[in-house]
């Protein structure tokens with residue numbers, strides 16, 4: 001049994017070593033892109049140095065081990081270092097299933113950097129352990145709403161994360177995000193009322209931002225209403241619940 005709906009202020013490689021094999025039902029994560037990112041306010045991201053990608057293989061190997069059989073991982077990544085990410089995913093054992101493009105109405109690279117092109121998309125790979133089936137078939141290209149990056153310099157939109165979780169995680173499942181940042185993945189699970197989260201954040205400052213964000217949300221919610229609980233790990237047995245969710249018409 002694992003602790004659900006927790007974020008640990010820890011290195012995820014150390015933290016995941018304490019999780020049993022096959023103990024989470026989906027991975028949704030946004031690791032450092034290896035691009036030395038710094039925003040205008042000077043905020044940066046730990047382990048984002050292009051010169052050090054040593055953490056990639058151990059991190060994804062642990063993710064593969066703790067992910068349940070026949071389950072999905074959705075991983076945002078740095079496209080200019082795609083070879084390093086792909087190498088780590090394959091080494092860990094993941095199958096490469098698909099690729100998402102999230103198009104933006106704005107360019108995310110600063111003015112001085114626009115001489116080659118404007119960067120108007122984010123991207124993520126859909127990976128699998130075994131041979132899962134989705135709960136909803138999503139388009140490979142979807143829109144992206146700007147978050148304002150209030151909580152984190154690379155903050156992801158909650159509604160988009162929830163769409164991905166809804167398509168790839170069984171009801172009541174645990175969504176692991178080892179690189180939690182400001183807890184956007186957790187916020188998506190909380191918003192859903194039907195998915196659990198588990199994660200790690202190394203940086204003390206982002207960890208406390210994440211906890212404040214969650215606590216503020218939970219204070220607004222009737223805790224009894226927040227039902228994420230047991231899962232039997234079986235997509236097939238969850239079908240009845242999915243019918244109720246309106247995913248299957250039969």
Ligand SMILES: C[S@@+](CC[C@H](N)C(=O)[O-])C[C@H]1O[C@@H](n2cnc3c(N)ncnc32)[C@H](O)[C@@H]1O
Nearest residue numbers: 011012030047152155156179181182184202203
């Ligand atoms: C790209 S950001 C994630 C942002 C997040 N998606 C959000 O919406 O706030 C990656 C995060 O991983 C954290 N991180 C880097 N290395 C880590 C590690 N080994 N273990 C846990 N967290 C780590 C960084 O501090 C950073 O906050």
